[in-house]
Amino acid sequence: MIQLVYISKAKPNLNKSDIDAILKEAIPFNKQHEITGTLMLNSGIFMQLLEGDPLSIDFLLEKKIKKSTKHQHITVLFKRETNKRIFSEWNMSFLQLDEFDLKIINKIMAWNTQSLTKKEINPDEILNLLEGFKHKAKDKA
Numbered sequence: 001m002i003q004l005v006y007i008s009k010a011k012p013n014l015n016k017s018d019i020d021a022i023l024k025e026a027i028p029f030n031k032q033h034e035i036t037g038t039l040m041l042n043s044g045i046f047m048q049l050l051e052g053d054p055l056s057i058d059f060l061l062e063k064k065i066k067k068s069t070k071h072q073h074i075t076v077l078f079k080r081e082t083n084k085r086i087f088s089e090w091n092m093s094f095l096q097l098d099e100f101d102l103k104i105i106n107k108i109m110a111w112n113t114q115s116l117t118k119k120e121i122n123p124d125e126i127l128n129l130l131e132g133f134k135h136k137a138k139d140k141a
């Protein structure tokens with residue numbers, strides 16, 4: 001099983017019904033393919049954790065997520081093997097955060113503009129951040 005985290009930039013006029021549409025399609029698809037995770041939105045930036053079988057995650061990312069017009073500049077932060085899910089109870093939880101962990105987001109943005117190298121992104125740091133927000137998760141499937 002793998003865990004993959006990416007960030008992307010939401011389209012400028014993204015609204016509540018766009019989010020509803022994503023989740024309405026994502027939850028049953030993910031359930032069917034045993035994919036779990038969380039999707040966060042803050043200041044027009046999405047961050048999504050996907051957990052599941054490598055082939056299912058690959059299909060989801062390449063054929064669905066990357067093709068969506070609801071966002072752009074999809075950047076995979078890391079992809080790694082694991083035997084334990086963090087969001088095992090959610091086929092896709094959604095978190096609209098008022099305040100993101102600025103330290104982390106700044107780090108990610110800096111990395112994204114190439115001032116940091118890929119290996120300086122610490123997966124544990126990102127996963128700890130996401131896990132810390134788990135209690136706020138909605139849309140339990």
Ligand SMILES: Cc1cc2nc3c(=O)[nH]c(=O)nc-3n(C[C@H](O)[C@H](O)[C@H](O)COP(=O)(O)O)c2cc1C
Nearest residue numbers: 022025026029030046064065067068069070071092
């Ligand atoms: C940020 C984001 C996250 C998504 N996550 C999932 C997901 O977890 N599972 C899924 O089946 N589709 C996911 N999708 C794809 C949507 O369900 C849908 O296929 C896509 O948004 C349709 O393309 P459109 O937005 O251009 O109409 C996601 C899309 C976006 C923009």
